[in-house]
Amino acid sequence: MARVRLQQLEKRYGDVLAVRGVDLEVADGEFVVLVGPSGCGKSTTLRMVAGLEEITSGTLTIGDRVVNTVAPKDRDIAMVFQSYALYPHMSVRENMAFGLRMRGTPPDEIAARVAETSRILELDAYLDRKPKALSGGQRQRVAMGRAIVRRPAVFLFDEPLSNLDAKLRVQMRAEIARLHRRLSATILYVTHDQVEAMTLASRIVVMKDGEVQQIGAPLEVYERPANRFVAGFIGSPSMNFVPAQADAGRLLVGDLAFALPAPFAHARGAVTLGIRPEDVRTRANAGGMRIPARVELVEPLGAEAFVTTAIPGGASLVARVPSRELPREGETVQLSLDVERLHLFELGDNGRSLALVEQSAPKPAKNRCVND
Amino acid sequence: MTKTRAAASHTVLLFVTFVTLLPVLWVFKMALTAEQGFNMSLNPFPDHPSLDNFRVFVSHTDSTGHWIFGRQLANSLIVSITATLGGLFLAATAAYAFSRFRFPGRRAGLTAFLLTQMFPGTMMMIPLYLLLHALHLLDNLLGLVLVYTTTSLPFCVWMLKGYFDTLPRELEEAARIDGASPARIFWSIVLPLSRPALAVTALFSFMTAWNEFIIAAKFMDREEHYTLPVVLASYVGSKDVQWGYFAAGSLLVSFPVVALFFALQKHLVSGLTAGGVKG
Ligand SMILES: Nc1ncnc2c1ncn2[C@@H]1O[C@H](COP(=O)(O)OP(=O)(O)O)[C@@H](O)[C@H]1O
Numbered sequence: 001m002a003r004v005r006l007q008q009l010e011k012r013y014g015d016v017l018a019v020r021g022v023d024l025e026v027a028d029g030e031f032v033v034l035v036g037p038s039g040c041g042k043s044t045t046l047r048m049v050a051g052l053e054e055i056t057s058g059t060l061t062i063g064d065r066v067v068n069t070v071a072p073k074d075r076d077i078a079m080v081f082q083s084y085a086l087y088p089h090m091s092v093r094e095n096m097a098f099g100l101r102m103r104g105t106p107p108d109e110i111a112a113r114v115a116e117t118s119r120i121l122e123l124d125a126y127l128d129r130k131p132k133a134l135s136g137g138q139r140q141r142v143a144m145g146r147a148i149v150r151r152p153a154v155f156l157f158d159e160p161l162s163n164l165d166a167k168l169r170v171q172m173r174a175e176i177a178r179l180h181r182r183l184s185a186t187i188l189y190v191t192h193d194q195v196e197a198m199t200l201a202s203r204i205v206v207m208k209d210g211e212v213q214q215i216g217a218p219l220e221v222y223e224r225p226a227n228r229f230v231a232g233f234i235g236s237p238s239m240n241f242v243p244a245q246a247d248a249g250r251l252l253v254g255d256l257a258f259a260l261p262a263p264f265a266h267a268r269g270a271v272t273l274g275i276r277p278e279d280v281r282t283r284a285n286a287g288g289m290r291i292p293a294r295v296e297l298v299e300p301l302g303a304e305a306f307v308t309t310a311i312p313g314g315a316s317l318v319a320r321v322p323s324r325e326l327p328r329e330g331e332t333v334q335l336s337l338d339v340e341r342l343h344l345f346e347l348g349d350n351g352r353s354l355a356l357v358e359q360s361a362p363k364p365a366k367n368r369c370v371n372d
Numbered sequence: 373m374t375k376t377r378a379a380a381s382h383t384v385l386l387f388v389t390f391v392t393l394l395p396v397l398w399v400f401k402m403a404l405t406a407e408q409g410f411n412m413s414l415n416p417f418p419d420h421p422s423l424d425n426f427r428v429f430v431s432h433t434d435s436t437g438h439w440i441f442g443r444q445l446a447n448s449l450i451v452s453i454t455a456t457l458g459g460l461f462l463a464a465t466a467a468y469a470f471s472r473f474r475f476p477g478r479r480a481g482l483t484a485f486l487l488t489q490m491f492p493g494t495m496m497m498i499p500l501y502l503l504l505h506a507l508h509l510l511d512n513l514l515g516l517v518l519v520y521t522t523t524s525l526p527f528c529v530w531m532l533k534g535y536f537d538t539l540p541r542e543l544e545e546a547a548r549i550d551g552a553s554p555a556r557i558f559w560s561i562v563l564p565l566s567r568p569a570l571a572v573t574a575l576f577s578f579m580t581a582w583n584e585f586i587i588a589a590k591f592m593d594r595e596e597h598y599t600l601p602v603v604l605a606s607y608v609g610s611k612d613v614q615w616g617y618f619a620a621g622s623l624l625v626s627f628p629v630v631a632l633f634f635a636l637q638k639h640l641v642s643g644l645t646a647g648g649v650k651g
């Protein structure tokens with residue numbers, strides 16, 4: 001069983017605690033993506049799992065074995081590096097065969113496995129080329145081939161697509177998703193790109209400053225972010241945040257007062273209101289919270305457009321609207337915010353979601369909120 | 373305008389080239405002139421070209437009249453090649469450790485290596501003499517090998533460490549995950565990618581050992597233990613200087629270094645790690 005369990009995993013570099021108390025369980029065959037801004041400790045976490053960084057404290061289990069001090073080669077893992085790390089002086093074939101040779105696999109089996117893997121990855125034609133003579137996308141596939149050919153229990157990916165151009169990235173993303181289904185492999189994948197995380201993951205782990213902020217299925221994290229950081233990090237364009245006051249069943253936004261939505265009835269004092277751009281309408285005929293706003297910027301994308309507006313009190317709200325409903329810049333519109341999809345957070349950049357703090361709806365079991 | 377500039381710069385370059393090459397041409401001239409005198413004429417071409425000097429140099433005999441040049445050539449080759457290969461192995465392994473591992477004494481070791489480079493080699497003559505004496509390795513080729521290997525080691529270690537530092541670590545990490553041992557990573561990943569640095573280091577070690585004169589002259593007593601620079605110097609006595617033989621010998625002795633340079637030149641390329649890592 002290729003289960004990976006991280007318990008209170010920590011990494012300290014001198015005075016810096018780069019990874020703080022990470023708890024995570026990756027089930028067999030699961031595709032778990034660690035996502036977060038640059039420097040939040042994703043790579044360090046992954047490298048501890050790989051055995052390339054010493055674990056400062058905590059327990060790492062792969063399968064049924066605690067592997068804290070086991071050498072990387074004995075952990076039954078394979079890793080795909082951001083830089084690909086292909087051996088420049090070896091052909092594609094030798095690159096893929098190297099790991100098998102090191103493990104004493106018989107030559108005919110090596111040949112068979114390299115052939116099979118290169119067929120899956122459509123690298124047959126390039127087997128005798130050196131990495132130098134390959135395009136970025138092909139190098140990326142060789143890097144994956146080198147991992148796949150070994151049939152490890154766990155695949156580790158560290159930002160494998162970040163060196164590709166946008167089009168190739170989308171293509172390779174789909175390829176990785178296909179490979180995951182085909183190999184039913186256990187994958188731990190690191191990226192700073194939340195789109196990659198959303199599209200690939202069975203579960204997402206959002207990290208910040210070395211700490212896990214939330215763990216959950218992509219949509220779960222999207223719909224019910226545990227705190228303001230997660231809410232702002234997942235989703236593009238980012239969720240709108242507006243300062244507000246909660247008081248005696250009312251929600252005050254600037255001079256406007258609304259009834260406090262039911263899940264937040266208990267909220268008191270200064271809060272941050274969060275609403276995703278797609279939950280803001282500019283042609284309001286439905287109900288919801290209605291706020292007058294001046295249109296400041298319209299960015300058409302084709303089928304839809306991002307409309308940036310200024311609301312009373314100085315905050316700005318971005319709405320994502322269908323192109324046929326486009327307002328004009330400078331126009332005053334009635335925004336309508338979908339009350340059902342409103343979020344309230346405690347104050348601060350990391351403010352907890354008030355829906356999760358004390359709430360009526362059942363709390364998703366896997367959500368974990370480690371901020372303080 | 374550009375034409376006159378080009379003409380001017382070419383004139384200057386030709387002149388400088390001529391000035392640089394003139395001494396070399398003179399050596400050729402002396403080597404190809406049968407008389408042993410020192411001809412001050414500026415004409416770089418010999419009046420009566422002859423290969424006699426070369427013939428005399430390679431048929432050099434000892435006091436009893438036995439041909440000994442072959443033996444001395446072999447001495448030079450054995451000492452230089454052994455010192456180069458041994459030095460390269462020691463320097464590469466040490467440099468890799470200095471580059472990749474953090475151990476107590478790392479900084480001190482590197483600094484000590486640098487310090488030894490600040491003193492002229494001749495300053496170490498007496499300690500080296502005493503050491504070799506204690507080891508009973510005076511007048512012994514192995515003694516020379518030891519001296520040459522160790523004296524070129526600091527430079528080689530720094531040189532190779534500098535290169536290893538530039539090799540991307542992910543390659544070694546990938547190999548570790550692939551199951552390669554540290555020794556295997558060193559042999560199969562690091563060394564093949566370090567060819568340019570290894571070639572330069574080898575050339576340096578070989579040249580140092582091949583051309584070294586002072587220590588060889590002092591430490592080797594018997595003529596059959598002489599290396600070529602010592603033989604060469606014997607033509608330049610205090611009273612009697614045989615310029616023709618000396619010049620012919622110099623040319624012959626510098627030939628292997630030139631040959632080695634051309635042999636190693638194809639390894640002196642950049643971009644060996646191209647395609648391996650991106651970003
Ligand atoms: N070898 C190291 N020495 C000191 N600090 C390090 C080292 N590696 C990483 N860090 C620090 O640990 C933090 C997490 O780094 P990393 O895991 O690479 O972030 P991410 O992959 O999420 O961008 C960063 O603040 C980084 O500066």
Ligand SMILES: [Mg+2]
Pocket residue numbers: 042043044159
């Ligand atoms: Mg990283």
